[in-house]
Amino acid sequence: MDILRVDDALSDEERMIRDTVRAFVAEHIAPRVAEWxxxxxxxxxxxxxxxxxxxxxxxxxxxxxxAGMSAVAYGVAxxxxxxxxxxxxxxxxxxxxxxxxxxxxxxxxxxxxxxxxRMAAGEAIGCFGLTEPDRxxxxxxxxxxxxxxxxxxxxxxxxxxxTNGSLADVAVVWARTDEGIRGFLVPAGxxxxxAGSIHRKLSLRASVTSELILEDVRLPADAVLxxxxxxxxxxxxxSEARYGIVWGxxxxxxxxxxxxxxYAKTREQFGRPIGAFQLTQEKLAWMEVALSQAGLVALRLGxxxxxxxxxxxxxxxxxxxxxxxxxxxxxxxRTILGANGITLEYPVIRHMxxxxxxxxxxxxxxxxxxxxxxxxTGLDAFR
Numbered sequence: 001m002d003i004l005r006v007d008d009a010l011s012d013e014e015r016m017i018r019d020t021v022r023a024f025v026a027e028h029i030a031p032r033v034a035e036w037x038x039x040x041x042x043x044x045x046x047x048x049x050x051x052x053x054x055x056x057x058x059x060x061x062x063x064x065x066x067a068g069m070s071a072v073a074y075g076v077a078x079x080x081x082x083x084x085x086x087x088x089x090x091x092x093x094x095x096x097x098x099x100x101x102x103x104x105x106x107x108x109x110x111x112x113x114x115x116x117x118r119m120a121a122g123e124a125i126g127c128f129g130l131t132e133p134d135r136x137x138x139x140x141x142x143x144x145x146x147x148x149x150x151x152x153x154x155x156x157x158x159x160x161x162x163t164n165g166s167l168a169d170v171a172v173v174w175a176r177t178d179e180g181i182r183g184f185l186v187p188a189g190x191x192x193x194x195a196g197s198i199h200r201k202l203s204l205r206a207s208v209t210s211e212l213i214l215e216d217v218r219l220p221a222d223a224v225l226x227x228x229x230x231x232x233x234x235x236x237x238x239s240e241a242r243y244g245i246v247w248g249x250x251x252x253x254x255x256x257x258x259x260x261x262x263y264a265k266t267r268e269q270f271g272r273p274i275g276a277f278q279l280t281q282e283k284l285a286w287m288e289v290a291l292s293q294a295g296l297v298a299l300r301l302g303x304x305x306x307x308x309x310x311x312x313x314x315x316x317x318x319x320x321x322x323x324x325x326x327x328x329x330x331x332x333x334r335t336i337l338g339a340n341g342i343t344l345e346y347p348v349i350r351h352m353x354x355x356x357x358x359x360x361x362x363x364x365x366x367x368x369x370x371x372x373x374x375x376x377t378g379l380d381a382f383r
Contacts, residue, residue, distance in 0.1 A: 052122030082248030087207030099126025165210025253326030
């Protein structure tokens with residue numbers, strides 16, 4: 001069900017990554033993910049070493065135990081992971097594209113050697129503390145502060161909606177300082193630092209989401225990421241994560257589409273399969289068009305990223321377009337499955353609920369629209 005045969009444009013290595021991740025998902029994730037979603041649980045400690053053994057954690061980074069794969073290979077992996085569940089892709093994305101990427105880009109050599117090999121192997125889990133309870137789309141107005149006290153730093157503040165937060169061995173926390181926004185590595189167990197899981201979610205239930213609290217957290221001078229000051233640091237990491245979403249959304253949409261096609265060919269009404277009716281075929285045709293277009297967008301951005309030519313505006317284009325397309329596909333697939341579409345016997349309602357969060361995190365739909373608007377007009381609508 002890939003009429004444009006988008007994957008024919010992948011290299012042999014990229015297809016090998018696709019097939020390896022798809023097989024892992026089919027064996028280890030797909031049979032259990034609905035149960036995790038229903039229970040509101042995610043076995044990160046169990047899965048992290050397996051994901052690390054496959055080379056999926058920080059797979060697009062070089063050195064320090066990372067696989068050093070291409071951007072397209074990483075994107076294909078994200079697509080296959082999110083075809084299982086957005087929570088699985090989120091875990092890999094936060095670990096590699098946010099926490100590990102921040103250390104890899106801006107950390108000292110000592111910080112890289114201490115954390116990256118263990119994180120790549122899945123022996124240590126990281127999180128990325130940027131969003132705050134009252135500061136989502138405007139991180140430049142963050143309230144978390146870090147002040148110098150002798151040679152130490154003292155942090156106070158809170159972060160919200162942090163994937164992996166209560167699991168993490170290390171948190172990359174962004175805080176305002178007298179010299180600008182800086183990143184800090186906060187190991188779990190540091191006095192004054194706590195992380196609590198957020199419960200009663202109806203989306204991303206197979207994912208750990210947390211609040212981070214920092215109360216007079218004292219860190220040594222070498223806890224700061226030395227090579228970046230200002231919003232450039234966290235925003236560049238967000239671009240890495242958004243790129244993974246561009247691909248991952250295609251996987252979530254594809255899972256819903258495939259479920260709808262199978263159902264339409266076997267569910268009978270009025271003496272024939274519902275897939276034989278014109279209105280059902282119209283729905284399926286538009287799904288195919290939407291997902292093929294999204295796949296082409298992802299591939300184009302991946303090639304640009306591998307050439308070192310991608311821009312944040314292009315990533316915004318892909319995140320906006322592909323998540324919107326996947327969510328539309330999920331909603332349409334739900335109508336084909338009827339009442340069966342709201343049960344966890346099928347993946348559709350799970351993906352649909354997850355995509356409502358994916359539409360919002362790593363930049364809301366509105367923020368990406370305004371990013372494109374500024375690129376088009378040269379006028380900034382944020383302020």
